[in-house]
Amino acid sequence: MLSNTPPLTLSGYEPLTTEQRAEFLERGVVIVRGALSEDHRQRLEDAVDRVYAEEQAAGRVRDDGVLHLLGFLPRDDEFGDLLTHPAVFPYLWGTAGWNIYSHHNHLDVTPPARRAEEPSWGWHQDGYRQNSDPETLDPTQPRPMLSLKVGYVLSDLSRTGRGATKVIPGSHLRNTLERPANNADPLNAIEITADPGDAFIFDRRLWHSRSPNTSAVTRKMLFVGYTYRWIRPLDDMPIDRNGAWWDNRTPVQRQLLGESPDTINYWGVKWNGYVDDDIPLRRELRERGLLDRSVPWLR
Template sequence: MTISDDVLNASCRYEPIGEAERRRFQEQGWLLIPGALDAATHRRMVNAVDTIYAEEERAGGLRGDRSLHLLGFFSRNPEFAELLDYPTTFRYVWSLLGWNIYSHHNHIDVNPPVEPGPLPWNWHQDGYRQNSDVDLSPRPMLSLKICFVLSDLTEKGRGATQIIPGSHLDNQLAGRPAKTSDPYVNPPGAVEIQAEAGDAFVFDRRLWHSRSLNTSDVTRKLIFVGYTHRWIRPLDEPRYHPDANWQLGLSAVRRQLLGSGPDHANFWGVRQDGWIDDEIPLRAELRRRGVLDGSEPYLR
């Protein structure tokens, strides 16, 4: 789990992805980012997640199987903020979604081993009512997620995320049992994302996916950071606010990614007079670096 110095350099986060990667993402709905976290950052994130797990355990916040699914976690530890625009992953976010974005949905997942048995049907697309209220085929992407893999998921049976590559273009998924508790066979084309600790993957929110069962001796630990357009409402309500001013020391881009903005018009990418707002932090940064001349409409 090593990354060259030039990849970790802060400027790398503003290098657009290549056309081959863009096409593969558009066709498959996901991409693996090997070695996304350097060893030191990986250790810090594991320690931060372990600390939160212990806090939730003391507070009675774990589920019956001792798993944790914690929404809106950024304010729990200031170190998490660097994941918002981490160099090896953020370049995929703005390259695929554009500059008028923020992080609307985030969760930490910790899944200790459980006894073998049937896993309830959990195949889904993200977005909830976006999958009902938008009557198009296929529906628009609207959001994507970066998943930071903290534990070794290179072997099956460790609870890795299951996906169906290419399924983001299908509004429906066949194979759902009559009741979610009924046994079932995974849909055709389902695969586990077998990743090393420190890897990451990015996926289209429309990609049909599900968690698999962790029957190993390894605890599954993942951090998911979701991004969408700033004119879409947030999904999470942070459960913990140690300090209302905790964002003040962050960069302007990170504050944007956490949802800040001077007024409602700004979230739509314009000034109060209706003209495009060139001072939106991520747009201003990309413009300064000469990246806004791309072929995609949201990068113009």
């Protein structure tokens, strides 16, 4: 898989190169090597460890030590800036446009498996009923992307067997996946091996699966999903808008957390039906000359 190592100083508003966009559109997944500096990765891991301890104290960690925490972003100040992390943000606005937010995000801690797992079938496209509700009368092939997700790798996943995400590059353009006998991995499946600090971005249609952690290394991941503002949230993510965490967020980050002046604004417009130029990410792109009439999602 091609990989892209970001230069040190980025704003997050560097347009994707033709090659970067083509790779993402073709494969449905890209890896950004070294997306997090070591210092940043360490701070995020420390925050994950704090949240894990809080969840454990509250009795919300599974017996096998696994934590899959939805809506984790407001749980620590370190997490809020991930919404606009410059090393990956161009893939988000560059492929989904300015009318987006995070409908879904999760923190995952996967300790070494205590016993061997029977092979089970975990391959799926994200989106639940998005894969069936609109298919009734006029099925579309491929389905629309609708959402994409960033996975930040905090632990060492440089070897297979450490519970990494498995994917089939290019499979986002196929609505169905053949299931081999005995729940074996499908053809062309690969495990995303990655170093601590790497990130990957995937189209929600990409066929993917979790995998068991048969190693001695606890896997730690943060996932941040993005979709259009006219799609409803997936996670319950209460945010105290009088608190320091909210105060520390930028206007673009607040948009990405679901802020909106009224309901129609989620559809990108004002009550008069015209596009709302004050939607923070749209404004940011406009001021930087990054809107593009030839690209519908950047229009």
